[in-house]
Amino acid sequence: MCAVPKPYPKEFREDVVRVARNREPGVSIRQVAEDFGIAESCLGNWLRAADVEEGVKPGTTSSESAELGELRRRNRLLEQENEVLRRAAAYLSQANLPGK
Numbered sequence: 624m625c626a627v628p629k630p631y632p633k634e635f636r637e638d639v640v641r642v643a644r645n646r647e648p649g650v651s652i653r654q655v656a657e658d659f660g661i662a663e664s665c666l667g668n669w670l671r672a673a674d675v676e677e678g679v680k681p682g683t684t685s686s687e688s689a690e691l692g693e694l695r696r697r698n699r700l701l702e703q704e705n706e707v708l709r710r711a712a713a714y715l716s717q718a719n720l721p722g723k
Contacts, residue, residue: 636669637673639656639659639661639666639669640673642659643655643656643669643670644670652667652670
């Protein structure tokens with residue numbers, strides 16, 4: 624079984640993105656990635672994510688994603704609570720019928 628690599632610390636990712644953006648002319652993204660010991664595709668992903676976070680490119684920021692996840696969890700909980708209340712109301716209405 625293949626182990627999932629541990630994510631890089633946020634500060635490291637921010638530093639690598641800053642270096643990649645401020646690199647000297649003639650220095651490729653590939654060279655920056657090699658210098659930091661990461662894959663070129665990984666750095667490309669980090670650069671795209673940073674552009675979205677900074678509003679340069681359209682997309683969902685990490686804070687929006689976290690908020691959306693929290694709202695989905697909350698919605699699921701509320702739907703479960705609603706179902707319990709519906710079942711309780713149905714049960715209680717059956718128990719209070721005349722002739723029982």
